[in-house]
Amino acid sequence: MLNIDFIASHNALLKVAASQKMTFGLITLLLVTFLRNNSFSIWTLLFMSGVIIFYAKIPMKIYITLLFAPIGFVLAGMLAIVLSITFTQPIPAAALWQSSLFTLQFFILPSDILRAITIFCTAVSATSCLYFLILTTPIFEISPVLARLKVPTIVIELIELMYRFIFLFLQTVMQLYTAQHARLGYRSYKKSFQSLSLLISALFRTIFFRYQALSDAMVARNIEQFILPQHFTTTKTWDLKFTGMALIFTLMSFAILVL
Amino acid sequence: MKQLLPKLAYFGIVLLFIPKQAYAMHIMEGFLPIGWALFWFALCLPFLVKGLQVIRLVVKENPESKLLLALSGAFTFVLSALKIPSVTGSCSHPTGVGLGSILFGPFVMSVLGSIVLLFQSVLLAHGGLTTLGANIFSMAIVGPFIAVGVFKLATKWGLSFSVAVFLAAMLGDLGTYVMTSVQLALAFPSEAGGILGSFQKFAGIFALTQIPLAISEGLLTVMIMNFLQKYNMRELVQLRILKAKES
Numbered sequence: 001m002l003n004i005d006f007i008a009s010h011n012a013l014l015k016v017a018a019s020q021k022m023t024f025g026l027i028t029l030l031l032v033t034f035l036r037n038n039s040f041s042i043w044t045l046l047f048m049s050g051v052i053i054f055y056a057k058i059p060m061k062i063y064i065t066l067l068f069a070p071i072g073f074v075l076a077g078m079l080a081i082v083l084s085i086t087f088t089q090p091i092p093a094a095a096l097w098q099s100s101l102f103t104l105q106f107f108i109l110p111s112d113i114l115r116a117i118t119i120f121c122t123a124v125s126a127t128s129c130l131y132f133l134i135l136t137t138p139i140f141e142i143s144p145v146l147a148r149l150k151v152p153t154i155v156i157e158l159i160e161l162m163y164r165f166i167f168l169f170l171q172t173v174m175q176l177y178t179a180q181h182a183r184l185g186y187r188s189y190k191k192s193f194q195s196l197s198l199l200i201s202a203l204f205r206t207i208f209f210r211y212q213a214l215s216d217a218m219v220a221r222n223i224e225q226f227i228l229p230q231h232f233t234t235t236k237t238w239d240l241k242f243t244g245m246a247l248i249f250t251l252m253s254f255a256i257l258v259l
Numbered sequence: 260m261k262q263l264l265p266k267l268a269y270f271g272i273v274l275l276f277i278p279k280q281a282y283a284m285h286i287m288e289g290f291l292p293i294g295w296a297l298f299w300f301a302l303c304l305p306f307l308v309k310g311l312q313v314i315r316l317v318v319k320e321n322p323e324s325k326l327l328l329a330l331s332g333a334f335t336f337v338l339s340a341l342k343i344p345s346v347t348g349s350c351s352h353p354t355g356v357g358l359g360s361i362l363f364g365p366f367v368m369s370v371l372g373s374i375v376l377l378f379q380s381v382l383l384a385h386g387g388l389t390t391l392g393a394n395i396f397s398m399a400i401v402g403p404f405i406a407v408g409v410f411k412l413a414t415k416w417g418l419s420f421s422v423a424v425f426l427a428a429m430l431g432d433l434g435t436y437v438m439t440s441v442q443l444a445l446a447f448p449s450e451a452g453g454i455l456g457s458f459q460k461f462a463g464i465f466a467l468t469q470i471p472l473a474i475s476e477g478l479l480t481v482m483i484m485n486f487l488q489k490y491n492m493r494e495l496v497q498l499r500i501l502k503a504k505e506s
Contacts (some may be wrong), residue, residue, distance in 0.1 A: 005382050026388070033389050034293045066384060070287045077290065080460040081447050092450075109450060118449040119447075126289020130388060134381050142381075154315060154325070159374055161329030162336065166378065168335040196341065197482035200358075203337065204487055207330045215323035220467065223324060 005063070008138040012057040017236040018141035019148075024246050025133030032126045035257075036118055041125035043256050047249055048128040055245070066131060067124070074123050078116040082108055139163050144233060157226045165210075167182050172206050173199065285379070285394045286439060288387025295446045300392030303373070310370035312419050317367075328363075332371040335359045336378055356435065357428030358480050360403035361410055362498060372399025397438035406431030424484045429477030437462065438468040 032044050049067075053060050053250065086105045091098050098107040140163075143156050170183075176199050180186065185195035287468040318325050336353075338355030355375075373395045379385040386394045406427040413423035444458035452459070487495060 004384060029288075029389060030293070033289055033291075033296065036292065037280065069384065072288070072289050076464055077443065077461075080443075080457070080464050081449075083460065084451060084452070085456065085460060112450065115447075122285055123289040126387065126389065127384075130288045130380070131384065133388075134384065139381065152311060154311065154318060155370075155374070155430055157325065158314075158329050158332060158370075159377075161326065162332040162374055162378070165333030166336050166382075168334050170340070173337055173341070187488055192480060193482060195272050197486055198343070198485045200338065201486035201490060203334065204483075204494065205491055207327075208332055208497070211323075211327050211330055212325050218323060218326070226325070254275070 004066075004134055005138070007058055007062065007135050011136055013055065013136040013242075015161060015236065016136075016239040016242050018137050019145050020238045020242055021137050022133065022142070022145055024242075025129055025137075028249075029126055029129040029133075031253075032049065032122055032129060036122050037257065038118055038121045039256055040253060041121040043253065045121075045125040045128045047252075048125075048132050051245065052128070052132055052135060056132075058135055063131070063135070066135075070127060071124075073118055078120060081116045081119065082112050084109060084112065140228065140233070143228070144230070147227070153225070153227065160228065161226050168210070169206070172203060176202055274430045285376070285386030286390040286396070286442065288380070288390060290387075290440070291390050291393055291446050293389070295442070296389045296392060298392075299396050299442065301368075301401060303392050303395045306366070306369045307373060307395075310366040313364075313366045314370060328367065328371065331359065331363050332374055335368075335371060335377045337377065339379065340383070345469045354403040356398060357406040357424075357431040358474065358483060359407045361424065361427060361432065361480075361484070365403040365407045368403040369395075369399045372403065375399070393439075393442050397442060398435050401438045402431045402435040405434035421481045421485070425477040428480035432473040432476045433469065436465050436473070440465060 028044055032041055033034070035041075049063070052058050052063055084107050086107075091105060091107045092109065094109060094111075095107040096110055096113070098105065100106065140160070143160055146156055146159075147153075157258040180195045180199060184191075314328065318328075335355045338358065356368070356372065359371065363371070373391075376386060376391060376394050376399060380387050380391065409430045410423050410427035413426050414420075418426075440458055440461040443461045444454050447457055448454040449457040449460065
């Protein structure tokens with residue numbers, strides 16, 4: 001279920017500092033969203049995919065599957081942008097295609113198609129930037145960067161604690177689900193509703209059990225904060241090869257945008 | 260040309276019922292223009308600041324509650340990762356917002372929901388970082404506030420507990436989707452009908468899957484609350500004490 005998290009901790013870019021990857025990933029992400037330029041979007045998509053597959057050595061099959069996952073939503077959104085509906089107004093002469101159903105009039109305008117293409121390119125390209133960031137950087141490396149950016153300590157603490165508990169609960173859910181499944185708990189529609197609600201209420205109970213145990217442990221050890229101390233994480237410097245790659249990207253982007 | 264309409268309709272229906280439809284609740288990365296993305300971030304800020312203040316206060320009085328908050332956040336995340344049995348044959352996930360905000364309160368839920376959304380985009384690639392503000396506003400602010408408001412109103416009007424929970428969870432889920440449609444319509448107004456026309460289109464496309472889903476989530480939340488009352492009364496009482504402190 002969380003194979004993104006597994007890949008993030010097992011890839012060839014782990015030796016690069018998280019702050020450097022985050023800077024590069026976020027700047028490209030913002031540029032793609034801000035410029036909304038088709039050729040720049042396609043160039044970024046190709047470059048990022050190249051970096052993810054060949055530099056970070058993430059299996060191509062996994063990356064392609066991940067990239068296609070949100071496409072259904074883009075297409076549904078594009079359909080709504082391309083198709084215009086009107087009840088009474090006359091259809092513009094520029095309409096490429098038109099049809100009517102009872103009193104409803106459907107038509108497609110060329111400008112809307114161009115707009116939908118731009119949105120498609122931007123969205124897919126931005127997704128590749130997001131994937132670059134999340135497939136190469138594990139969460140526990142992001143929180144020191146957040147601390148340096150002066151994000152409130154309580155938020156970072158909650159992020160770290162939640163991250164730990166998510167895996168704990170997913171494990172519990174898997175065990176409960178397997179047990180229910182083995183007893184034909186999801187045999188029919190009605191049964192699955194009942195089983196799912198039992199599962200969630202059992203999970204709720206686990207939460208409080210854990211809460212009791214953890215707060216006892218916290219009081220016993222006199223702990224007040226839940227942030228991984230600095231000396232547990234290895235400090236990484238900015239990588240030269242990565243900087244070179246970012247420079248190539250910047251120069252090429254500049255050339256594409258100016259020409 | 261006449262054959263195009265049925266083909267388009269077929270294509271649309273296929274798109275709507277593909278199993279990954281659950282992603283539709285969150286606006287995906289890069290879909291919103293940067294201006295709108297920033298606007299929604301700015302709009303979320305006051306709610307998050309207020310939520311943080313509440314959390315800081317609770318934690319200061321009772322440091323252990325930090326753990327409970329993190330645990331409830333993880334609970335919400337796991338809820339959103341569970342598949343809900345859905346009528347259309349597709350699998351979708353509950354937002355968990357209704358249940359979470361009835362149990363933990365709307366302001367706390369806004370902060371927890373934001374972290375959940377951050378994790379959803381970073382661990383599962385649902386939604387994105389630039390669209391995080393818009394998603395937070397629809398799922399972690401509008402949803403919880405509608406759910407809690409409806410729950411309080413329904414209890415005040417003397418409706419039964421089950422009906423109140425059902426309405427709160429269903430309308431919270433529906434409110435999230437209506438807000439998402441508004442956000443998309445504002446960003447992409449149609450040339451013929453303007454923002455309203457565009458809203459009708461987005462809402463119409465999502466309505467097909469979201470209305471049965473909202474009803475499912477409402478029913479499921481009622482069943483969960485019933486089980487919680489039956490087996491977890493002690494914990495619920497403990498939670499009420501925590502909630503009384505925060506307000």
